[in-house]
Amino acid sequence: MIDVHRLSILREVAKHGSFNRAAGALRFTPSAVSQQIAALERGLGVAVVERSTRGVRLTEPGRMLVEAADAIAAELSDAQERIDRLSSERSRLTVAAFASGGRALLPAALAAFAAEHPEVELTILEREPEDALPLVRAGQADLALAYHFDGLPPARPGDRSGLDWTPLVSDPLRVVLPRGHRLAGRERVALGELGGERWVLGCLKTVDLLRHYAALAGFELRVSCSATDYFFAQSLVSSGIGVALVPEIALTGAADLVALKVEPPSPSRFIGVATARRRGGTAGPYVERLIGLLRSGADGAGVPAAVETVGV
Numbered sequence: 001m002i003d004v005h006r007l008s009i010l011r012e013v014a015k016h017g018s019f020n021r022a023a024g025a026l027r028f029t030p031s032a033v034s035q036q037i038a039a040l041e042r043g044l045g046v047a048v049v050e051r052s053t054r055g056v057r058l059t060e061p062g063r064m065l066v067e068a069a070d071a072i073a074a075e076l077s078d079a080q081e082r083i084d085r086l087s088s089e090r091s092r093l094t095v096a097a098f099a100s101g102g103r104a105l106l107p108a109a110l111a112a113f114a115a116e117h118p119e120v121e122l123t124i125l126e127r128e129p130e131d132a133l134p135l136v137r138a139g140q141a142d143l144a145l146a147y148h149f150d151g152l153p154p155a156r157p158g159d160r161s162g163l164d165w166t167p168l169v170s171d172p173l174r175v176v177l178p179r180g181h182r183l184a185g186r187e188r189v190a191l192g193e194l195g196g197e198r199w200v201l202g203c204l205k206t207v208d209l210l211r212h213y214a215a216l217a218g219f220e221l222r223v224s225c226s227a228t229d230y231f232f233a234q235s236l237v238s239s240g241i242g243v244a245l246v247p248e249i250a251l252t253g254a255a256d257l258v259a260l261k262v263e264p265p266s267p268s269r270f271i272g273v274a275t276a277r278r279r280g281g282t283a284g285p286y287v288e289r290l291i292g293l294l295r296s297g298a299d300g301a302g303v304p305a306a307v308e309t310v311g312v
Helices: 004-016 019-026 030-044 060-087 099-116 129-137 206-217 230-238 281-299
Strands: 049-052 055-058 091-097 120-126 143-149 163-178 199-201 223-226 243-247 257-262 268-276
Touching (some): 055 060, 091 099, 091 129, 099 120, 099 143, 129 143, 143 281, 163 230, 199 243, 230 243, 230 257
Parallel strands (some): 091 120
Antiparallel strands (some): 049 055, 143 268
């Protein structure tokens, strides 16, 4: 049988890329780490790491074991979380959410949930999907309001993510222009018509997406500013720094801006809820109820009334 303790040591070796750094994290000696990995390999009859002067690298069996170790760690963390909840006086629900989606979708759902379940203590963590999803896998959040751009969602049936994905709403990206821009009076715009513009990024993750659509439209992307906040990006557009591509629910409705639909092919963001595949315990019914409220809210979600979106 595979020793779970040795699996956890292999997990640290994979994380840090060397016996020495893993030993420091575990507060072991490098020799002790090396001996534990060697014992694991003897028991399995195969090598789990390739050793070199530059560090260590996982073999294919090693990668399989680390995936198993990640799943075991997540299950143990989830079990500890459920035990902690059973021993506490109040039920708890932890939600990780990205800023613009949380701003648009969470308040109404949380207000309704709190009215129905005053016994539940709610904790909201502002996290981007790349940080939120690991929290759900580790049992440190019960669900994550997350998104992905064009392509596959972050969790699919039968994959090894350990997560389930509940889609909520498509959030199309709009071109945001100053009201005095030459194209501001249009109902919609093709990205190729903006080939000479400088762009303001409201999210660093959109650069690859925008570069892809710029290539399809036949122009090379020129970025004047890379921000990490769509609201800040729109204030820069107001100042004439450039134009921006902004998800519909993140539009501010500033009086000196207009938001235009994009002619196909048009990019979009897809918002959903990620939950642990084997969720249960005292939080299970609360998770299901909050997802139901989020879905109900998303069904009626649209651009905030204050936002002028041309062509809607």
